[in-house]
Amino acid sequence: MRQFIAADRAESLLAQLTADTPWRADTLTLFGKQHAQPRLTAWYGDPGCNYSYSGLAMRPLLWTGLLQRLRAEVEHACRQQFNSVLLNYYRNQRDSMGMHSDDEPELGPAPVIASLSLGEQRTLKFAPRNNPQLRAIGLPLPSGSLLLMQGDTQRNWKHGIAKSTRPMGPRISLTFRWIGKPGKI
Ligand SMILES: O=C(O)CCC(=O)C(=O)O
Numbered sequence: 001m002r003q004f005i006a007a008d009r010a011e012s013l014l015a016q017l018t019a020d021t022p023w024r025a026d027t028l029t030l031f032g033k034q035h036a037q038p039r040l041t042a043w044y045g046d047p048g049c050n051y052s053y054s055g056l057a058m059r060p061l062l063w064t065g066l067l068q069r070l071r072a073e074v075e076h077a078c079r080q081q082f083n084s085v086l087l088n089y090y091r092n093q094r095d096s097m098g099m100h101s102d103d104e105p106e107l108g109p110a111p112v113i114a115s116l117s118l119g120e121q122r123t124l125k126f127a128p129r130n131n132p133q134l135r136a137i138g139l140p141l142p143s144g145s146l147l148l149m150q151g152d153t154q155r156n157w158k159h160g161i162a163k164s165t166r167p168m169g170p171r172i173s174l175t176f177r178w179i180g181k182p183g184k185i
């Protein structure tokens with residue numbers, strides 16, 4: 001994790017993306033039950049980068065100029081290509097992300113995910129999946145930071161963002177991914 005963009009640029013990106021993104025409020029089906037997703041999302045990618053999780057199939061929106069510029073900067077910093085990005089919008093302290101691993105088959109055996117944080121600092125909790133000797137850790141993600149998850153991170157850990165009782169402002173995360181095209185995984 002490292003500081004990637006300056007605080008004032010992060011603030012203006014937050015404002016721009018909040019206003020200009022066609023945010024979705026989705027309902028997930030988990031074990032046959034319907035749940036409103038506790039945050040808003042938007043999925044962008046190259047044509048054909050379809051992604052599905054928790055019973056939700058998502059077709060990508062076409063890249064905007066702004067997101068393409070950010071993708072190029074993140075690719076340069078990570079020396080890694082990304083063909084899609086999932087945006088998460090946490091409106092306040094009541095929005096959250098349940099504990100999960102990004103281990104869908106589309107992402108391949110060792111997913112590389114670069115996550116850019118804008119706005120309110122939230123803590124990404126990591127909990128071990130199958131090694132009881134490992135302890136959960138909390139990673140605070142300041143505005144403008146870039147987190148790279150790769151290798152066995154998804155295999156060995158779950159991660160998520162808990163609700164808070166402390167009032168919090170909005171946060172957007174941009175999670176850049178590589179989705180294997182059918183037949184190329
Ligand atoms: O908002 C975050 O930092 C976490 C996002 C995440 O885990 C995901 O999009 O899979």
Ligand SMILES: [Fe+2]
Binds near residue numbers: 100
């Ligand atoms: Fe994730």
